[in-house]
Amino acid sequence: MGEVKNKQVVLKNYVTGLLKESDLDIVEGTITLNLPEGSSEVLLKNLYLSCDPYMRNLMNNVEGPDESFVPYTPGSPLMGYGVSKVLESGHPEYNKGDLVWGFTKWQEYSLVPSSQINFKIQHTDVPLSYYTGILGMPGMTAYAGFFEVGLPKKGENVFVSAASGAVGQLVGQFAKLSGCYVVGSAGSKEKVELLKNKFGFDDAFNYKEEPDLNAALKRYFPEGIDIYFENVGGKTLDAVLLNMRVNGRIVVCGMISQYERSQPEGVTNLTNLIIKRIRMQGFVVTDYYPMYPKILEYVVPKIKEGKIVYVEDIVEGLENGPAALVGLFNGCNVGKQVLLVARE
Amino acid sequence: MGEVKNKQVVLKNYVTGLLKESDLDIVEGTITLNLPEGSSEVLLKNLYLSCDPYMRNLMNNVEGPDESFVPYTPGSPLMGYGVSKVLESGHPEYNKGDLVWGFTKWQEYSLVPSSQINFKIQHTDVPLSYYTGILGMPGMTAYAGFFEVGLPKKGENVFVSAASGAVGQLVGQFAKLSGCYVVGSAGSKEKVELLKNKFGFDDAFNYKEEPDLNAALKRYFPEGIDIYFENVGGKTLDAVLLNMRVNGRIVVCGMISQYERSQPEGVTNLTNLIIKRIRMQGFVVTDYYPMYPKILEYVVPKIKEGKIVYVEDIVEGLENGPAALVGLFNGCNVGKQVLLVARE
The missing domain is CATH 3.40.50.720 (NAD(P)-binding Rossmann-like Domain)
Known part of the structure; x- marks a missing residue:
């Protein structure tokens, strides 16, 4: 595969006060859908992106307290949790075709270090978007x-x-x-x-x-x-x-x-x-990621038996990402705010 | 023993804002130094009284949250922690001559329920006033x-x-x-x-x-x-x-x-x-009173070996109590503020 278009949501500049749609830009970039020679990174096709409140904090122009807080870089795409499909992998743990969730970028395709992938998705008999929410x-x-x-x-x-x-x-x-x-x-x-x-x-x-x-x-x-x-x-x-x-x-x-x-x-x-x-x-x-298998064990059967329900507010298309994110801070979403980037 | 004078420090009225000496009164009461017939209470001669910040909260005219907070009654003597000598006891756990510390009243002599006595004092080879502070x-x-x-x-x-x-x-x-x-x-x-x-x-x-x-x-x-x-x-x-x-x-x-x-x-x-x-x-x-023996075990040897020191600010005479208490909120005390009411 060669170079393809790669739409992305970019932070224009650091934000003070209320986040506005105009603080974000839709940019048509390009990406080569091949891993660079010898790379240990993973090439992802992003399917669902998660809109989360903490993202606003990463838009402040302040040095983060301690090592645990790295703000966004203006001019670069937002980063956040998402569900993605592995297109190519330079890391032995992941293979082409795997579905994963982790910390990816707000764009159609992303090249990320394997360390940013949190988990391979095993339970494909629930909605895939759930891995941005109840199962993420x-x-x-x-x-x-x-x-x-x-x-x-x-x-x-x-x-x-x-x-x-x-x-x-x-x-x-x-x-x-x-x-x-x-x-x-x-x-x-x-x-x-x-x-x-x-x-x-x-x-x-x-x-x-x-x-x-x-x-x-x-x-x-x-x-x-x-x-x-x-x-x-x-x-x-x-x-x-x-x-x-x-x-x-x-x-x-x-x-x-x-x-x-x-x-x-x-x-x-x-x-x-x-x-x-x-x-x-x-x-x-x-800090609790090591508990993930235990959590799945608790939650997945209850989803299947209808003992736990989960309401999502799914918006389709990267170009609608800025509005979805801004809406989160105005309480516009009903349930978990998800951005559908691409169907499998 | 018959009726004797019983000097006390009385709260005149509920307090708003800064505590002033004029919010407190020195009153010359009387007390009969005999236990009423059949009483299970304990008659105390107060030796040292403790000036503590929480006392200010008990002077507010608000209903306390939950059961754990009972404010003072205007017209009555202040209550607080103190070191006292048992003059007469209607409770088998305490005997005439015992030294105790507990929740007593700001007066020379107090009749208190035995439940307000926290502990009998065992280590008399340290200053008795320490039981309002480091050992209290x-x-x-x-x-x-x-x-x-x-x-x-x-x-x-x-x-x-x-x-x-x-x-x-x-x-x-x-x-x-x-x-x-x-x-x-x-x-x-x-x-x-x-x-x-x-x-x-x-x-x-x-x-x-x-x-x-x-x-x-x-x-x-x-x-x-x-x-x-x-x-x-x-x-x-x-x-x-x-x-x-x-x-x-x-x-x-x-x-x-x-x-x-x-x-x-x-x-x-x-x-x-x-x-x-x-x-x-x-x-x-x-909540931690059951740990008292463990705390004594930790602290007492260190006091004797000079590994822990304790600085007290001792004021003598009940009539100087109001100034000592007010001073606590202005940072006048250097070290633990104690009021010496009577020597043994």
């Missing part, structure tokens, strides 16, 4: 955060924010499967219905219709919250701190409401951590 | 917070705020005994000298002379902080969050800078919890 990074995030960081016990009260999103919808279902009482918050009537009727949350509310979040939480949790799965930060976190129970856990997964602010909102109720003996713990899903 | 609640706080919540490892970097106080001076010494690098912050040149020359901190700084706390922490911890022992909250916590290392722990013991504010300062850097996998955990020392 967000699924592991929900599992590791809820079970490994949250340490739930039967009968506990669980609150999930951004509850209909890629991670939240799973946390709620994991909580129900663990015998917990679970309430979710989301930003529209449609999402609240989904939480109650599709995902089986015990209750749910639209945070945009609650002028007093503290009062809302007191209504849904008269006895307080044992586990808060934190996806949004800011005012919601502050209200939750007033409503935590003794020995509660706050699993800090994300704070999407803060990512586009140059000055984050101040959280004022942290003294509640003391008297209530609260453990507030951040985590990064990559 | 603050000592257990330092031990439980640093070892049980902080889980220190040799070679880690430890930062302690309010470092010359009742708890902080011990945390620093425990950190050195554990092979850690430890830096403390305090509010005067004298305290900084104490930290470096008496308690053996590796370094120390006066936070009042640091216009940019973030820059100060970067200077003392170029590689970041593994354990932050949090005593103050607010701006210090915000600066620490920018300087934590991956897998760091923030032991939330107290937030004294916030207790007198009607509106606490907002903490804006909490997103650092995520990427750095930080565990921020509050605790209450009473």
Whole structure:
């Protein structure tokens, strides 16, 4: 195969404040669909790309804290999780035709180091797009955060924010499967219905219709919250701190409401951590990748038996990627936001 | 013995904002130094009373969260930890002449339920006042917070705020005994000298002379902080969050800078919890009381061998109690603030 066109989504420049579609560009590049002689890299055809909140943080022009945070390079394609097909492989672990998921680029074809591929896809009898969600990074995030960081016990009260999103919808279902009482918050009537009727949350509310979040939480949790799965930060976190129970856990997964602010909102109720003996713990899903087989073992049978459902919001075409990504920060997506680049 | 005078320190009314001496009253009451017939309570002669930051929280007119927080009653004497001598006992565990420490009242003589006595004092070959500090609640706080919540490892970097106080001076010494690098912050040149020359901190700084706390922490911890022992909250916590290392722990013991504010300062850097996998955990020392024998076993020999020192700021006379307590919130005390009520 020779040189072909390679459409890509490029970050024009570092972003401050709200991400706009105009911060991203659709560029028609080219790529040679042959591995360079002696290369140990892997040539991928990207099928599904994942739109995730953390991507906004990689667009800031700041030096990352520690070694764990490498921002995007303006002029280059975005990077992110995706499901891809191996076209050619210079690494013995991968072969032509393999389906894989890992950290790829927002373009039709990508040449990536094999270390960026996370896993070969084994369960092809579920939708392939699921490997950007329930069977990919967000699924592991929900599992590791809820079970490994949250340490739930039967009968506990669980609150999930951004509850209909890629991670939240799973946390709620994991909580129900663990015998917990679970309430979710989301930003529209449609999402609240989904939480109650599709995902089986015990209750749910639209945070945009609650002028007093503290009062809302007191209504849904008269006895307080044992586990808060934190996806949004800011005012919601502050209200939750007033409503935590003794020995509660706050699993800090994300704070999407803060990512586009140059000055984050101040959280004022942290003294509640003391008297209530609260453990507030951040985590990064990559630390839990060795658990992936265990997670598949838990999740895959439940998908097949209909005990866990997963809602995706699939947009087709790389050229629609910028809108999909921007929509994520405005709560436009209903369920996991996926970008379909190419069918197998 | 019949009725005798019983001087006491009384809370006049609930307090908002800064505690003033005029919020407290010295009242000359009386008490009959006999146990009522059939009483199971214990009659105490109070010797040393402990001035502690948490006492300010009990002066707020708010319903406490959960069952763990019972505010003071205006018109009644303050309550707090103290060292006392048993004059009469209606409970078989205590006998006349026993020295005990526990939760008593700010008065010369107190009748208390036996459940408020925490421990009989066994080691009388150390200063008796130590049972309000290193061998009492603050000592257990330092031990439980640093070892049980902080889980220190040799070679880690430890930062302690309010470092010359009742708890902080011990945390620093425990950190050195554990092979850690430890830096403390305090509010005067004298305290900084104490930290470096008496308690053996590796370094120390006066936070009042640091216009940019973030820059100060970067200077003392170029590689970041593994354990932050949090005593103050607010701006210090915000600066620490920018300087934590991956897998760091923030032991939330107290937030004294916030207790007198009607509106606490907002903490804006909490997103650092995520990427750095930080565990921020509050605790209450009473949960660790069962460990007291183990703590004594660790601390007492080290006091006798001079491997741990303890600095107290002892004020004599109940009538000087209000000034001593107010001084605590202005950083007037150098070391553990104790009120000597009576010599044995």
